[in-house]
Amino acid sequence: MRKGQVFGFDLMLSFIVTCSIVYLMFLSLNQLVEERTSLMKEEELEQKTILFMDSLVKNSSAESPWGGAAYFDPKLKRVRANVLSQGLLSKISESAPKEVKKIYLKKGNESFLDRKTGKDCIGIERIVLIRKELVLEKNLLGAVVCSE
Amino acid sequence: MNRKGFYLLVEALVSAVMLISILVIPVHLERNSSRELLVVQKANDLIKVWVMEKNFSKEKMAEDFKAVFPGMKGEIWAGEKKTVVEGMESGNSISVKGFYVIQGAVFKEIRLKVFY
Numbered sequence: 673m674r675k676g677q678v679f680g681f682d683l684m685l686s687f688i689v690t691c692s693i694v695y696l697m698f699l700s701l702n703q704l705v706e707e708r709t710s711l712m713k714e715e716e717l718e719q720k721t722i723l724f725m726d727s728l729v730k731n732s733s734a735e736s737p738w739g740g741a742a743y744f745d746p747k748l749k750r751v752r753a754n755v756l757s758q759g760l761l762s763k764i765s766e767s768a769p770k771e772v773k774k775i776y777l778k779k780g781n782e783s784f785l786d787r788k789t790g791k792d793c794i795g796i797e798r799i800v801l802i803r804k805e806l807v808l809e810k811n812l813l814g815a816v817v818c819s820e
Numbered sequence: 821m822n823r824k825g826f827y828l829l830v831e832a833l834v835s836a837v838m839l840i841s842i843l844v845i846p847v848h849l850e851r852n853s854s855r856e857l858l859v860v861q862k863a864n865d866l867i868k869v870w871v872m873e874k875n876f877s878k879e880k881m882a883e884d885f886k887a888v889f890p891g892m893k894g895e896i897w898a899g900e901k902k903t904v905v906e907g908m909e910s911g912n913s914i915s916v917k918g919f920y921v922i923q924g925a926v927f928k929e930i931r932l933k934v935f936y
Contacts, residue, residue, distance in 0.1 A: 678824070678828075682828055682831070685832070685835075686831070686835065689835040689838075689839065692839065693838060693839055693842060696839070696842050696843065697842060700842070700845070704849075707849055708849060711849055711851055714851075715851065715852055715853070715854070718853070718854050719854050722854050722857060722858055722861070725861075726861060729865070753868065754865055754868045754869060754872070755872070778887075796858065797888070798861070798862060798865050798888075799862070799865045799866055799869050799884060799887070799888050800865070800869070801869060801872060801873070808872070808873075810869060810873065810884070812887060812888070
């Protein structure tokens with residue numbers, strides 16, 4: 673083999689290796705970005721579900737009870753966190769955001785919102801006291817929130 | 821030894837090492853989980869519910885704990901009583917506490933430790 677041929681072959685090999693390395697770097701970077709995006713979506717959905725449930729349990733809104741169904745105590749003139757009004761829960765209807773698919777009470781299988789679940793859903797259950805007329809009943813309030 | 825051949829071999833080896841190192845670089849993505857926040861919220865819920873119910877029986881509290889944290893280990897202190905709920909052992913734990921008043925305006929502490 674001549675000297676020129678050896679160097680030519682060496683140059684070609686180096687070029688191929690460099691190109692492969694650059695290609696693999698881009699491929700790896702792309703994969704990393706995709707994984708990060710997917711994780712961010714999961715985290716966002718998880719936070720959204722946690723905030724939704726916290727709002728439902730701690731706030732009180734007669735106009736939009738899906739944003740808060742806690743019992744407003746007229747004697748104390750304040751909202752009682754973790755004590756939910758059965759009346760407000762019953763008013764939760766289709767006006768709730770489309771991402772919210774289900775709202776239910778575990779004990780007794782009582783459902784206040786029941787929509788068809790989409791993909792990527794997160795469910796959370798919190799322990800609450802339900803005020804039915806004058807009686808307080810302990811139960812688990814659950815909600816399922818989906819990305820779509 | 822053929823010097824040129826040796827140089828070429830070294831160059832090829834360096835290229836191969838670089839290629840392999842890029843392929844085996846471990847990529848670890850940390851998830852910013854809100855799990856701790858959820859555990860704190862649920863533990864606070866339990867404390868609030870127990871204080872409102874004023875029922876500090878060991879069995880009832882253990883039952884509630886199991887319903888809220890299925891499969892998890894927990895420790896509950898209500899006044900001087902301690903209840904241990906057996907479950908999955910974990911190095912991570914979160915502790916929350918609250919107070920309740922008994923007859924004679926005496927403050928009692930209620931504490932909950934969740935291993936998650």
